[in-house]
Amino acid sequence: MELLLAVVAGVLYATGLYLMLRRRLAQLIIGLGLLSNGSNILILSAAGVTRAKPPLIVHAGMTADQFADPLPQSLILTAIVIGFGVLAFSLVLAHRVHASAGSDDIDTIGPDRV
Amino acid sequence: MLLVLPILVPLVTAIVLHLLPQRSRSLRVVALCGSLGVAAAAVAIFLRVQRDGIQVLQVGGWPAPFGITLVADLFSAIMVVMVSVIGVAVTGASFAGVDPQREAFGYHALIQVVLMGVAGAFLTGDLFNLYVWFEVMLIGSFVLMSLHRTRAQLHAAFTYVGLNLLASAFLLTAIGLLYGQAGTLNLADLARVWPDRRTSGLDAALSMLFLTAFGIKAGLFPLFFWLPASYHTPPAAVGALLAGLLTKVGVYAMIRVFTLLFPDPGASVYTMLLLLSGSTMVVGLMGAIAQHDFRRVLSFNLVGHIGFTTVGLALWTPQALAGSILYVLHHMLVISTLFLVSGLFLRQRRTTDLRALGDVYRARPAVACLVMVPLFSLAGMPPLSGFIAKVAVVGPMIGAGQYLLAAVSLIVSLLTLWSMARLWEEAFWKPAPAPASPATPQPPLGAVTLAPVVFLVCLTIGLTVIAGPISELTLRTAQQLLDRDAYVRAVLGKEVPRAAR
Numbered sequence: 001m002e003l004l005l006a007v008v009a010g011v012l013y014a015t016g017l018y019l020m021l022r023r024r025l026a027q028l029i030i031g032l033g034l035l036s037n038g039s040n041i042l043i044l045s046a047a048g049v050t051r052a053k054p055p056l057i058v059h060a061g062m063t064a065d066q067f068a069d070p071l072p073q074s075l076i077l078t079a080i081v082i083g084f085g086v087l088a089f090s091l092v093l094a095h096r097v098h099a100s101a102g103s104d105d106i107d108t109i110g111p112d113r114v
Numbered sequence: 115m116l117l118v119l120p121i122l123v124p125l126v127t128a129i130v131l132h133l134l135p136q137r138s139r140s141l142r143v144v145a146l147c148g149s150l151g152v153a154a155a156a157v158a159i160f161l162r163v164q165r166d167g168i169q170v171l172q173v174g175g176w177p178a179p180f181g182i183t184l185v186a187d188l189f190s191a192i193m194v195v196m197v198s199v200i201g202v203a204v205t206g207a208s209f210a211g212v213d214p215q216r217e218a219f220g221y222h223a224l225i226q227v228v229l230m231g232v233a234g235a236f237l238t239g240d241l242f243n244l245y246v247w248f249e250v251m252l253i254g255s256f257v258l259m260s261l262h263r264t265r266a267q268l269h270a271a272f273t274y275v276g277l278n279l280l281a282s283a284f285l286l287t288a289i290g291l292l293y294g295q296a297g298t299l300n301l302a303d304l305a306r307v308w309p310d311r312r313t314s315g316l317d318a319a320l321s322m323l324f325l326t327a328f329g330i331k332a333g334l335f336p337l338f339f340w341l342p343a344s345y346h347t348p349p350a351a352v353g354a355l356l357a358g359l360l361t362k363v364g365v366y367a368m369i370r371v372f373t374l375l376f377p378d379p380g381a382s383v384y385t386m387l388l389l390l391s392g393s394t395m396v397v398g399l400m401g402a403i404a405q406h407d408f409r410r411v412l413s414f415n416l417v418g419h420i421g422f423t424t425v426g427l428a429l430w431t432p433q434a435l436a437g438s439i440l441y442v443l444h445h446m447l448v449i450s451t452l453f454l455v456s457g458l459f460l461r462q463r464r465t466t467d468l469r470a471l472g473d474v475y476r477a478r479p480a481v482a483c484l485v486m487v488p489l490f491s492l493a494g495m496p497p498l499s500g501f502i503a504k505v506a507v508v509g510p511m512i513g514a515g516q517y518l519l520a521a522v523s524l525i526v527s528l529l530t531l532w533s534m535a536r537l538w539e540e541a542f543w544k545p546a547p548a549p550a551s552p553a554t555p556q557p558p559l560g561a562v563t564l565a566p567v568v569f570l571v572c573l574t575i576g577l578t579v580i581a582g583p584i585s586e587l588t589l590r591t592a593q594q595l596l597d598r599d600a601y602v603r604a605v606l607g608k609e610v611p612r613a614a615r
Contacts, residue, residue, distance in 0.1 A: 020280065025272065032279050039286040046294025072293065075242055079286055082249045086282075089253065090275055093260055097268045 005045035012038030025094040025104040032090065036083035040076045047072035116162060117171040117184040117237055119155035120194050124148055124201075124230035131223040142209055145222035149205040152229060153198035160191040168594075168604035170239070178606045179303040185239035185605055188591040189439065193236045193366055196446050199573065200358040201229045206566040207351040207454050210461070219261055225355060227254035232359045236366060239605055241292070241299040244367060245285055248331070252278050255360060258352050259344065270344035277340035281330035288323035291316065302605035305374040305598050321376050321383040328371070332364030334424065335394040338417045342401065345416070346409035346466070350457025353409060357416050358450035362442055365423045369435070372427055373595045379430035388428040392522050394421035399529040403536070408466035409456045411537055412449065415492065418526065419445050422507050425523075426592075429514050435592035437506035440585060444491070444503040444577060451488040451570040458563065459541070468537070472546035481564070482542045487571045491578075493534035494527050499577040506585060 012034050019031030047069055055070035098104045127148025134140055163169055163186050171184040186194070205225060231251025238244050256278075260271035293299055296311050330337045341361070345353055376383065398418025405411045423445065426438025456466050458481070463471060475482040491498035504527055511520040577584060594600065 016283075020276070028276055032276070032283075035280070035283045036286070039283050039290060042287055043290030043293065046290045048294070071299075072290075075289075075293070075299075078242070078246065082246070086249070086253065086279060089256060090272075090279070093256075093268070093272060093275060096260070097265075097272055100265050100268055 001049050001051075002045050005041055005049065009038050009041040009045060012041065023106045025097060025106065028106075029087065029090050029094055033083070033087050036079065036087075040079055040083075043072050043076055043079070115171070116155065116159055117169055117186055118173070120152050120159070120198070120233035120237065121230055123151040123155060124226040124233070127151070128223040128226040128230070131226065132220060136220070141222050145205050145208075145226065146202075148226055149198065149201040149229070152233065153195075153202055156191070156194040156198040156233075159186050160195050162186075163188055163191040168601065170605050179298050179300045182243050183239035183300060183302070183605055184237045185302070185601070186237055187601065187604075188587070188594050189366070189369070190236045192439070192443065192587070192591060193362070194233055196362075196443060197229060197232050197236065197359060199570075200355065200446060200450050201225070203450060203454065203566040203570050204351050204355045204358075206562075206569070207354065207457060210560065210563040221258070221261065224254050224258045224261075227251075228258065228355060228359070230254075232363055235363050239301050241289055241301055241304065241371070245282065245289060248282060248285065248363070248367075251360065251363065252282070255356055258355075259348050261348075264347075267347040270347040273340050274344040277330060277337075281327045284323055284330070285327035288320055288327060291323070292320055300605070301370070301374050302602045305377075306602050306606065308375055309377075317376070318382065321372070321381065322386075324368070324371055324375075325383055325387065328364045328368040329390070330364075331361065332368060332424065333361045333394075333417045333420050335390045335397055335421075338394070338398070338420075341417055342410060342413040345413040346407060350409075350453055350455075350460055353456065354450040354453035357412070357453050358446045361416065361420055362423075362446055365420065365438075365442060368424065369427050369438075369595065374598055374601065377596075377598060384428045384430060387424060388516075388519065391421040391425040391428055392519055394418065394424075395523060395526040399526050399533060402533045403529060406468050408459060408468055408471070408537065408541060409453065411468075411533060412452050412456065415530065415533060416445075416449050418530070419449075419492075421526075422504070422523070425507065425511070425519070429510060429516065430596075431510055431514060432589060432592040432596055433513060434507070434510035435595060436585065436589040437503070437508075437510055439588040439591055440506045441503040443584070443588070444499045444574075447570055447574050447577065448488045448492045448500065451567060451574065452485075452492065454567050454570065455485050455488070458567070461563065468540040470547060471541040472544040474542040484564075484567065484571055485542070486538070487574055489534050489538055491574055493531040495531070497578060499574055499581065502578065502581045502585070506588070 016031045016035030016038055019027045019034065022028065050068040053066065053068045055068040055073055057067055094104065101108065127144060130144055131141060134144065159169065169186040172178060173182045173184060205222070208222065208225065228251055231247050231254055234247035235244055235251060238247060256271065256275050259274060260268060289299065292304070295316055296304055296308050298304055298307060326337065333341045345357055348356070395418050398414050398421065402411050402414035402418060405414060419441070422441045423438050426434040426436070459466050459471060465471070487498065491500040494500040494504040508520050508523050511523065
């Protein structure tokens with residue numbers, strides 16, 4: 001399972017970075033989204049995947065291998081929320097850029113041509 | 115309890131500012147009160163840290179490696195004081211420099227949000243929490259930058275947003291890998307367990323990831339291009355806020371994380387950092403000389419001088435680190451002042467293009483003399499603070515046997531002097547070119563407009579006058595930074611179970 005998640009994270013990083021190197025703002029934003037999702041999966045798999053165990057101590061005396069580590073899950077939750085807010089903001093910003101420049105190609109909206 | 119105030123006061127102020135009617139004068143009063151409140155809290159923290167050593171607050175009463183810890187050592191305390199000083203000046207400058215329309219869009223509240231994020235980043239003792247504060251500060255600054263509608267400003271904002279988000283993704287990646295291996299993200303706990311758990315490959319990869327993430331934020335050499343592409347477009351007060359604070363947060367985070375996690379001065383990452391710092395100085399100043407716009411010259415100078423603030427970490431001696439910290443303090447004050455000065459030009463001449471400026475010395479000798487202080491302090495003219503900071507940075511280089519680097523720094527200082535002298539000559543000294551559209555009356559420079567600049571210039575002069583105690587303070591700060599055990603003891607106490615894993 002870790003191997004699969006590692007491959008998925010790698011693919012997400014690669015596609016994200018590739019898209020960020022393109023010239024269109026829409027692709028850049030999609031790339032950012034993929035990149036942040038890739039890092040979420042990376043956190044999950046780096047911290048160790050546990051199968052069918054809740055991150056809860058249900059009764060006293062549970063040992064550490066009987067529940068999942070809650071911290072990576074809360075880290076990812078926080079990162080997802082932040083990533084979502086940032087993504088929404090950059091979408092609005094890209095819309096404004098598109099509205100004012102009439103294009104979403106970085107080369108045509110460059111500051112030198114204003 | 116004291117430690118949470120620099121975060122809580124701007125938060126409450128921002129909320130109150132949103133509740134007030136958006137076009138009232140009371141906004142300004144509340145915003146200024148908030149900034150002054152942060153300043154009071156910061157000074158109180160500083161005095162407490164001076165007297166009692168490292169201060170720790172376990173938020174929510176959760177013991178150290180499990181909850182989030184706020185830590186103030188001397189470095190954090192000094193930086194928070196600087197944040198509040200810049201905050202007060204920028205809030206003051208906004209009174210005259212910002213149009214009412216922008217003010218109605220939550221401008222003052224956003225400034226408070228940025229202050230909160232920066233103060234949080236300086237005070238936190240938890241790596242993931244540092245990432246969160248970075249995001250808070252970035253979102254605030256994103257919106258501040260894109261509150262405007264011109265195409266150049268939107269484009270600049272997009273460059274800024276894209277590259278900073280990339281840096282955040284790198285930081286998050288590094289944090290995830292670090293947690294996977296170490297099982298904790300509390301900085302003090304990491305400093306304790308990381309030497310046992312690290313593997314040499316992971317150590318190198320992580321240090322490079324952190325270097326890249328913080329390097330983008332700080333504006334180090336191959337990663338700085340977003341900075342001069344964006345800092346010259348927002349209003350001067352916003353420029354001063356971003357230039358003074360945001361890059362320095364990157365430098366702070368770099369120093370904090372590397373002193374705690376990678377305490378091996380021979381590691382290849384420090385050689386790399388040394389090379390990057392040197393290249394940053396050279397490339398930044400070369401860029402500054404080629405520019406024709408007051409604010410772009412300042413942006414490139416900002417980049418170039420970041421090299422001076424990271425070089426101390428690369429050399430890894432208390433003296434070198436102290437020099438870099440002194441340089442950070444001096445540079446925060448001076449570069450913010452100069453960005454505020456560019457606001458005066460915007461107000462008077464509606465441009466910061468050097469080719470269209472001139473004649474300020476003849477028209478307003480007092481203002482020109484005032485600006486001379488930050489201008490030549492940045493250039494490092496004795497006896498101003500820049501000279502003292504440069505001596506504090508270059509001296510340890512020679513002490514460490516880095517003669518080439520010392521030579522580069524001195525040449526770069528000459529380039530700075532050239533660049534600043536050019537600003538002075540073009541903007542203040544030469545006769546102004548005939549205005550294209552005559553009969554545009556110049557608005558007067560009132561006391562409100564000048565007060566923040568005067569305030570910061572007085573502080574720069576103050577930094578020069580009490581340079582002795584300040585350098586002694588930065589030396590103690592550097593020694594405290596290099597003494598990891600004291601930090602770990604202060605945060606974790608004596609008997610602490612290892613983090614559950």
